[in-house]
Amino acid sequence: MIRVLLVDDQQLIRAGLRMLCDAEPDLEVVGEAGNGREAITLAARLAPDVIVMDLRMPGVDGISATSRVLAERPATRVLVLTTFGDDDHLYPALTAGACGFLLKDAPPAELLDGIRRAAAGDSPFSRDVLQRLVRRATDAGAERRRGPVEGLTSREQDVLDLVGEGLSNTEIAERLHIGITTVKTHITALMTKTSSPNRVRLALLAHRDRP
Structure with a gap:
């Protein structure tokens, strides 16, 4: 409870x-x-x-x-x-x-x-708020990476990209046609593999290779 x-x-x-x-x-x-x-x-x-x-x-x-x-x-x-x-x-x-x-x-x-x-x-975060946080960070000169984050599976990369778009776990599950429990598992794995303490950091990471 x-x-x-x-x-x-x-x-x-x-x-x-x-x-x-x-x-x-x-x-x-x-x-x-x-x-x-x-x-x-x-x-x-x-x-x-x-x-x-x-x-x-x-x-x-x-x-x-x-x-x-x-x-x-x-x-x-x-x-x-x-x-x-x-x-x-x-x-x-x-x-x-x-x-x-x-x-x-x-x-x-x-x-x-x-x-x-x-x-x-x-x-x-509300989607608009999360996207604004990401834009502000990238506009301020956030570090850019080259290509996908190393060590991620293709599905984890898909989930990361959708986190960067501001989608909730439910929306990610619907977009990728997978269960919400599976999405949560991928989010946990992403945070561990990228040493990201929260969803905002993941969203920033997802945007680092975007123009």
């Missing part, structure tokens, strides 16, 4: 997220917070596995709350869910330690998948 703490200053948003999570047998909403200060207190008391964190809130905002929660509980996974996908919100959130970044207009299935991926140690 994945223990989830919902943090958003809008009660209606929290209610919708709770209904969404409560319908899933593997997710348990253990608490709700209306601002960053409450999130810090509840995180210490409830020990959630994943915190779904809004960014713009009165008092202590989501970025400050993320930093303070992770300073006390570094194993907690903070998944940002926000209306604002611009760099002024994205990079401070990642610097504070957020493991993923989803936009509030994401489909419900993407959010649920993101919570599960965050709990499993993955880094879920």
